[in-house]
Amino acid sequence: MIKTKAKKDETTVAKPVAKARSTAAIKVPAAQKAAEQTTPTPLIFTSDKGASGSMWMAAFLVIAIVGWMGSGFVLPSEDEEEPIVVRADVQPVAVAVTTSVAETVTQFYQAEGQAQPDRDTNVRAEISGDIAEVLVSKGQDIEAGAVIARFDATNNDAEANRAAQQLAQAQREFDNAEQLLARGVSTADRVSQARAALAAAQAQVTEVEQDAKALTITAPFAGRIETLNIDEGEFISAGSEVGRIVDITPLTVAIQVPQQSLTRLAIGQTATVRFITGEERTGTLTFVGTSAAAETRTFLAEVEVTNDDRAIPAGISAEVVIPTGDATAHFLSPSIVSLNTEGTLGVKTVDADNMVAFYPIQMVKAQIDGIWVTGLPKTVDVITVGQGYVNKGEIVAPSPAEPK
Numbered sequence: 001m002i003k004t005k006a007k008k009d010e011t012t013v014a015k016p017v018a019k020a021r022s023t024a025a026i027k028v029p030a031a032q033k034a035a036e037q038t039t040p041t042p043l044i045f046t047s048d049k050g051a052s053g054s055m056w057m058a059a060f061l062v063i064a065i066v067g068w069m070g071s072g073f074v075l076p077s078e079d080e081e082e083p084i085v086v087r088a089d090v091q092p093v094a095v096a097v098t099t100s101v102a103e104t105v106t107q108f109y110q111a112e113g114q115a116q117p118d119r120d121t122n123v124r125a126e127i128s129g130d131i132a133e134v135l136v137s138k139g140q141d142i143e144a145g146a147v148i149a150r151f152d153a154t155n156n157d158a159e160a161n162r163a164a165q166q167l168a169q170a171q172r173e174f175d176n177a178e179q180l181l182a183r184g185v186s187t188a189d190r191v192s193q194a195r196a197a198l199a200a201a202q203a204q205v206t207e208v209e210q211d212a213k214a215l216t217i218t219a220p221f222a223g224r225i226e227t228l229n230i231d232e233g234e235f236i237s238a239g240s241e242v243g244r245i246v247d248i249t250p251l252t253v254a255i256q257v258p259q260q261s262l263t264r265l266a267i268g269q270t271a272t273v274r275f276i277t278g279e280e281r282t283g284t285l286t287f288v289g290t291s292a293a294a295e296t297r298t299f300l301a302e303v304e305v306t307n308d309d310r311a312i313p314a315g316i317s318a319e320v321v322i323p324t325g326d327a328t329a330h331f332l333s334p335s336i337v338s339l340n341t342e343g344t345l346g347v348k349t350v351d352a353d354n355m356v357a358f359y360p361i362q363m364v365k366a367q368i369d370g371i372w373v374t375g376l377p378k379t380v381d382v383i384t385v386g387q388g389y390v391n392k393g394e395i396v397a398p399s400p401a402e403p404k
Contacts, residue, residue: 093394095386096401097350100330102378107364109264109322113255113303115275117314119221119247123148126214128237129155131230138228138243141310144221148243149230151215160212163204170194170201223247224310246314251307253283253318256298262288264324271303271322279312281305285322327364329372336384337361337371340392347373348387349380350398356383358392 129151136148174194180186227244230236253273257265269285283305292299303320305312332347340346346360359380365372376382383390384401 092354092397093386093390094397094399095350095383095390097381097398098384098401100332100376100380100382102328102330102376104326105329105331105365105372107264107324107327109257109261109324111255111257111320113253113318113320115305115312115314115316115318116252116254117223117246117248118250118252119223120226120244120314121220122244123217123220123242125217125236125238125240125242127151127211129215129235131232131234131236134228134230134232136225136228138225140225142219142222142225142245144219146219148217148219148225148228150217153212153215156208156212156215160205160208163201163208167198167201167205170198174198217242219245221245221247222249248310248312248314249307251305251312251314252286253303253305253320255301255303255320256293256296257288257301258298259292262299265301265322269322269324271320273303273305274319274321275312276317277312281307281312283320327372327374328378329364329374330376330380330382331370331372332382333370333384336382336387337373338387347376348383348390348392349376350383350396351381354395354398356390356392356394356396 132150132152134149136142136146142148174191174197177186177191177194181188181191223245224247225243226246228242229240230242236242265285265288267285267288271283271285272280273283274280283303285301286304287300287302289300303322337345337347340358340360344360346358349357349359351357359376361373361375363371363373381398383396383398386396390396
């Protein structure tokens with residue numbers, strides 16, 4: 001047992017010694033390697049013959065391509081010629097024209113109006129009292145001065161008797177006062193008082209006489225009873241409306257005239273009046289206003305139309321046409337009228353050199369099938385088709401328009 005343990009100890013001691021030796025043996029080669037690494041090693045380059053050939057080949061290809069691309073500029077081909085571009089001349093726009101010759105046309109002023117009665121008034125009672133009788137009916141035609149109704153005269157008769165008695169008494173007192181003054185037993189003041197009482201009595205008689213006349217309600221002018229507001233036995237007060245009388249012989253047609261047309265009208269001009277009922281009458285311009293309405297800036301004008309048969313009622317609409325003179329104008333279709341760049345209304349024409357011209361126009365008369373305009377030469381070729389594609393100063397190719 002003791003021997004075995006001793007052997008183990010020897011073995012244990014021997015192992016560290018061997019390990020130390022091996023370490024020393026290893027450290028020597030490591031030092032050598034470090035020394036070798038610190039010494040610089042020179043670089044040695046060797047040329048590649050294959051790489052040098054590729055570079056020359058690439059340079060040759062570049063030179064060949066550049067030469068080929070530039071050959072067209074440096075040495076142009078003698079056979080090639082530059083293409084010559086020939087532009088076609090712009091052809092004029094084709095238009096259709098119609099020769100128009102100016103004619104004399106009558107100018108008219110046209111307006112819408114309303115028929116009004118010549119006279120229209122409300123009849124009123126002048127006194128208060130009971131209506132004794134009514135002698136007319138609503139819608140009846142009456143003459144001037146015709147009796148419409150009468151008041152009951154009972155009260156008026158009584159007032160007349162009393163006024164007569166007062167007048168007689170005042171007259172006697174006045175006569176007595178003068179006689180006494182002549183005798184010297186009366187004064188001038190008493191005579192003056194008697195004279196004042198006499199004048200008051202005379203005024204009372206006159207008032208009663210006027211009331212007696214007012215007992216009869218009469219028509220102020222000839223016309224038609226449009227309304228009647230009284231019945232027999234009805235009490236009415238002074239100032240109450242009894243009825244309305246309208247005179248439509250003649251009729252008056254009122255129209256409103258704008259400022260720009262006022263100078264075209266004058267009193268005495270003949271007018272044609274077409275009523276909405278289909279009646280057509282000839283009238284005369286009898287009034288032209290001199291003060292414009294503040295709201296519309298128009299002037300009132302009146303046309304008198306005969307209506308002796310009373311066939312045309314008042315209040316209906318009417319169209320008034322008044323000739324205002326003659327003008328030299330062209331008759332054109334509204335479709336050929338156009339606007340220029342400034343917004344002026346006009347017509348495009350073609351002159352002798354086939355050049356487009358623009359003429360501003362003014363309309364003087366309108367019809368269903370066309371308009372009459374001024375502002376054009378007496379004879380002119382008017383563009384009827386294609387005017388929307390040409391402008392003033394352009395050359396066109398005109399051709400006669402097809403007849404309609």
